[in-house]
Amino acid sequence: MKRHEFLRELHKATANRNYLEIGVNDGRSLALSRVPSVAIDPAFKVVTEIKCDVHLVKATSDDFFARENPLVHLRGGRHPVRNLRRGRSPIGYWRRTSLDLSFIDGMHLMEFALRDFINVEKHSDWSSVIVFDDMLPRSIDEAARDRHTDAWTGDVYKLVEILNRYRPELVTVLVDTQPTGQLVVFGADHTSTVLQDKYDEIMTEFKVPDPQKVPEAILERVKAVKPETLVGAxxxxxLVRARNRGLSRSRGWEPLRSALEGLSASR
Structure with missing residues (x-):
């Protein structure tokens, strides 16, 4: 299954109510969305018809997320909500937007991908689905930080080890899509500051000059599930019913974690 086909199936499986995309390029992935969307790229050149209500932002993702209330465009936004509980005054308060489905396909360097995840997670919840593209390079040349091949993943594959080490409470699933694989992350926690706090430490270890030492498990895709297996789980x-009912993490996450760990064990 090719990456855009897999992303199309994820839109169906997640029944997402909103969508965020980092790295628009020509718009082929954005064209799959039918829900309120935010799409970010400093140099997009959309040539595909877009069929969703979209806020298309020409900016870096770092600059975008530095804005006040960056996701105001999405349904629900972040807006005053009246508190009408008995005995209380109708005082307004702010309700945060939680992203249902996010696709990270920005700059192909690990530090950018990590910052993108940190920023996206701040607007996510346990039921959110976060997808990284280009996570399974087919060669060391393709994984180089300094691009010198037509097809290029860069060193974003390092996010697999970084997330597994620093955020073991997350569940990460590598997916064997063509041409260069994807990573799906479940269990986001918008209150976590671990990756931000450890950012400099992570950079010291993982941001290294070429050639990159790509693990054989990545090159051989030994831990990647078939895309059909994941979207057909x-x-x-x-997950969708729990999310739409607004179940808390304590009630909704553990059943999902168990199901995902069972899927991972079957690889």
Whole structure:
């Protein structure tokens, strides 16, 4: 299954109510969305018809997320909500927007991908689905930080090890899509500051000059699941119902984690 086909199936499986995309390029992935969307790229050149209500932002993702209330465009936004509980005055307060589906396909360097995840997670919840593109390079040349090949993943594959080490409470699933694989992350926690706090430490270890030492497990895709297996799993329905009912992390996350760990164990 090719990456855009897999992303199309994820839109269906997640029944997402909103969508965020970092790295628009020509608009082929954005064209799959049918829900309120935010799409960010400093140099997009959209040539595909877009069929969703989209805020298309020509900016770097770092600059975008530095804005006050960057996701105001999305349904629900971040807006005053009246508190009408008995015995309380109707005082306004702010309700945060939680992203249902996010696709990170920006600059192909690990530090950019890591910052993108940090920023996206601040607007995500346990039921959010976050997808990284280009996570399974096919060669060391393709994984170089300094691009010298037509097809290029850069060293964003390092996010697999970084997330597994620093955020073991997340569940990460590598997916064997063509041509260069994807990573799907479940269990986001918008209150976590671990990656931001450890950013300099992570850079010291993982930001190294070429040639990159790409793990054989990445090059051989030994831990990647078939895309058909992931999108056809049984947990999507319960996830969507729990999310739409607004279930808390304590009630919704553990059943999903168990199902995902069972999927991972079957690889």
């Amino acid at each position: 049984d947990f999507w329905g319960p």
